[in-house]
Amino acid sequence: MGTRLTFGLGVNVNESLDSLVKKSVAAEDVGLKYLWIGDSPAQLYAPVAASAIASRTSRIRIGLGLMSVLLHSPRHIAAAMSTLFEAYGDRFDLCIGVGDLRQLKRVGVRAEMIGSLPSRVLEAKHLVESNLTDLGARVKIWLGAQGPRMLAIGKAFTGVLLNYSNPEMIRWAISELAPHRKDMPTIGAYSPSYVHINPRLEVLQLAKLSSAVVALGAPAAVLKRFGLYEKLRHPQELADKHPTIETFLAEVPDEIVKHFSITMKAENLPSHLAELSGLGVRHIVFGYPQGFSVETVRELAHALNLAA
Amino acid sequence: MQRAVLDLGLTSRAPLGQIVRIASLAQRSSVHGVWIGEDLGWSSDVFIKAGVIAMNAPSKNVGIGITSPLVRNLSAISGAAATLSELAPARFRLGLGVGGLQDLARLEIPVGNPVALLSDSVDVLRRIWAGETLTIKGENFDLWQFAARYRLGSRVPIYLGVRGPKLLRLAGRIGDGVILSGPLGYLEKAMKIVRAQTNPSRSRVTTVVWVPTMIVRTRADWKLARSVAATVIGDTPPEVLEMADISMDGVAQVQRKTKEGNYAAASKLVTRRIVNNFTISGDVRKVVQDFRLLEKLGADEIVFGPPYGSSEIRSIQEVVREWERV
Numbered sequence: 089m090g091t092r093l094t095f096g097l098g099v100n101v102n103e104s105l106d107s108l109v110k111k112s113v114a115a116e117d118v119g120l121k122y123l124w125i126g127d128s129p130a131q132l133y134a135p136v137a138a139s140a141i142a143s144r145t146s147r148i149r150i151g152l153g154l155m156s157v158l159l160h161s162p163r164h165i166a167a168a169m170s171t172l173f174e175a176y177g178d179r180f181d182l183c184i185g186v187g188d189l190r191q192l193k194r195v196g197v198r199a200e201m202i203g204s205l206p207s208r209v210l211e212a213k214h215l216v217e218s219n220l221t222d223l224g225a226r227v228k229i230w231l232g233a234q235g236p237r238m239l240a241i242g243k244a245f246t247g248v249l250l251n252y253s254n255p256e257m258i259r260w261a262i263s264e265l266a267p268h269r270k271d272m273p274t275i276g277a278y279s280p281s282y283v284h285i286n287p288r289l290e291v292l293q294l295a296k297l298s299s300a301v302v303a304l305g306a307p308a309a310v311l312k313r314f315g316l317y318e319k320l321r322h323p324q325e326l327a328d329k330h331p332t333i334e335t336f337l338a339e340v341p342d343e344i345v346k347h348f349s350i351t352m353k354a355e356n357l358p359s360h361l362a363e364l365s366g367l368g369v370r371h372i373v374f375g376y377p378q379g380f381s382v383e384t385v386r387e388l389a390h391a392l393n394l395a396a
Numbered sequence: 397m398q399r400a401v402l403d404l405g406l407t408s409r410a411p412l413g414q415i416v417r418i419a420s421l422a423q424r425s426s427v428h429g430v431w432i433g434e435d436l437g438w439s440s441d442v443f444i445k446a447g448v449i450a451m452n453a454p455s456k457n458v459g460i461g462i463t464s465p466l467v468r469n470l471s472a473i474s475g476a477a478a479t480l481s482e483l484a485p486a487r488f489r490l491g492l493g494v495g496g497l498q499d500l501a502r503l504e505i506p507v508g509n510p511v512a513l514l515s516d517s518v519d520v521l522r523r524i525w526a527g528e529t530l531t532i533k534g535e536n537f538d539l540w541q542f543a544a545r546y547r548l549g550s551r552v553p554i555y556l557g558v559r560g561p562k563l564l565r566l567a568g569r570i571g572d573g574v575i576l577s578g579p580l581g582y583l584e585k586a587m588k589i590v591r592a593q594t595n596p597s598r599s600r601v602t603t604v605v606w607v608p609t610m611i612v613r614t615r616a617d618w619k620l621a622r623s624v625a626a627t628v629i630g631d632t633p634p635e636v637l638e639m640a641d642i643s644m645d646g647v648a649q650v651q652r653k654t655k656e657g658n659y660a661a662a663s664k665l666v667t668r669r670i671v672n673n674f675t676i677s678g679d680v681r682k683v684v685q686d687f688r689l690l691e692k693l694g695a696d697e698i699v700f701g702p703p704y705g706s707s708e709i710r711s712i713q714e715v716v717r718e719w720e721r722v
Contacts, residue, residue: 196538
């Protein structure tokens with residue numbers, strides 16, 4: 089199983105650049121293959137963070153994204169990737185998609201004015217790809233997807249990163265993506281995570297917060313299918329009114345942690361990974377708060393050694 | 397008279413190798429900093445390249461001169477500037493402007509009201525960096541309960557790259573600095589306009605003058621200087637030409653050809669007088685004399701290059717030596 093899965097760490101671009109670099113170096117040192125750097129309007133600019141991290145590491149592959157094609161033009165996304173490729177060589181992957189519509193609305197990006205979002209993402213993918221080809225940069229492009237409309241275009245991508253980790257949800261997503269398992273892109277799962285040996289309450293709380301961010305940004309179709317729509321209706325209303333989820337986190341049901349994150353004891357990880365691998369998942373990204381500290385990165389490495 | 401400092405200039409289309417070479421040279425020399433301008437129509441990320449400069453010239457200032465809020469969501473500019481200010485604490489400067497007229501036309505981006513655009517951009521950026529939660533619905537921006545998750549460790553000065561009188565006045569009122577480019581006659585008037593607006597209660601607006609500069613040693617350098625002058629003329633708004641008070645003989649023909657997109661024909665029409673009006677070109681002594689003239693007019697920072705001339709490293713070393721000597 090260990091040979092069929094590749095593992096990555098998702099780093100939090102809310103932190104200082106120094107702290108990001110330190111944890112990225114730790115991730116490389118413990119043998120993780122990938123780092124994923126998220127992008128959101130309220131955070132540091134991911135391409136510059138990627139450059140700073142690439143300059144201080146040498147082997148680890150760096151994924152940029154999810155980069156929202158509604159926030160950044162395809163020309164700018166291609167420019168960032170080709171500049172990174174030019175500076176540090178063939179070490180980068182890209183994940184594109186729509187992104188968190190609630191966050192985008194805060195900076196004036198209104199999805200309802202855009203028309204078909206899947207068409208927009210596909211068009212952007214072709215533009216980014218052709219720009220990168222013209223510039224001689226080789227970059228693997230993943231689709232960041234959750235709902236059925238985005239999953240329907242997944243086959244056009246080298247890989248699809250699903251923003252949840254629950255086996256039941258992943259099984260459903262794969263059936264939506266390729267009902268007959270033909271031309272299946274590489275499947276990845278990128279979710280908030282806290283795989284722990286000595287659990288810290290503060291980090292467990294952050295795991296819930298990160299899961300809530302994902303859950304409240306999930307498409308209604310996904311929430312309805314998994315019986316979460318009604319349970320999240322009130323928190324959704326609160327999210328429309330409050331600038332940060334922290335202020336109403338208590339209103340979000342705890343079960344979202346199970347659906348949207350990999351939060352468990354280290355000794356339980358092997359069986360979880362075996363189940364995901366059995367479903368066809370090939371790449372797993374342990375998102376924030378797994379990268380909370382160098383220590384939590386090492387706890388993950390320890391757990392993965394158990395799994396190998 | 398306040399002494400000016402010398403900077404080096406690059407644009408985002410420059411290959412990474414050249415950027416690293418020039419940043420490393422800047423680090424080893426007495427220059428004050430490095431500016432990098434964004435070529436809007438080119439596939440290259442100006443923020444990543446500014447970061448590469450910051451990492452290769454760790455004791456020098458780094459500035460973006462300029463990027464445009466017309467081509468990026470302001471949240472991306474804000475986040476990128478915050479990231480660069482972490483990479484280069486107290487050394488990073490953000491240049492904002494509308495963008496080159498030809499580039500914007502090629503990208504089919506309408507300019508609208510540039511004074512309101514830049515004024516609102518500066519205000520919103522400063523408020524985001526101050527940690528405010530912003531809700532703004534205006535002509536230029538639509539923010540709803542937006543608050544950045546990062547905090548600036550050091551202040552990011554905003555320099556406005558502007559040309560016409562209204563924008564020059566705006567830069568004098570709200571900018572931490574101004575980036576000017578154009579013929580000498582224009583620069584003199586532009587600096588006066590900026591200074592006239594500066595409120596005595598605010599700190600002085602730093603004036604950066606960035607004119608395409610090159611050392612001409614060979615026939616190929618001369619040919620390049622003519623081609624650069626043609627490009628500059630194509631991008632120069634009529635009010636700048638008017639303020640420059642220069643003979644328009646030949647300039648109108650060059651401008652016509654650049655509007656047709658025929659830059660080869662345009663550069664053939666460029667005379668020595670036109671080159672001297674729109675670029676700083678010549679041997680090392682003449683270039684540094686021109687720089688010192690800009691200093692006398694009130695420039696605080698003078699940017700050398702691009703395109704530097706056929707041997708960029710030699711050109712930079714010789715100009716820096718001559719600058720220190722004179």
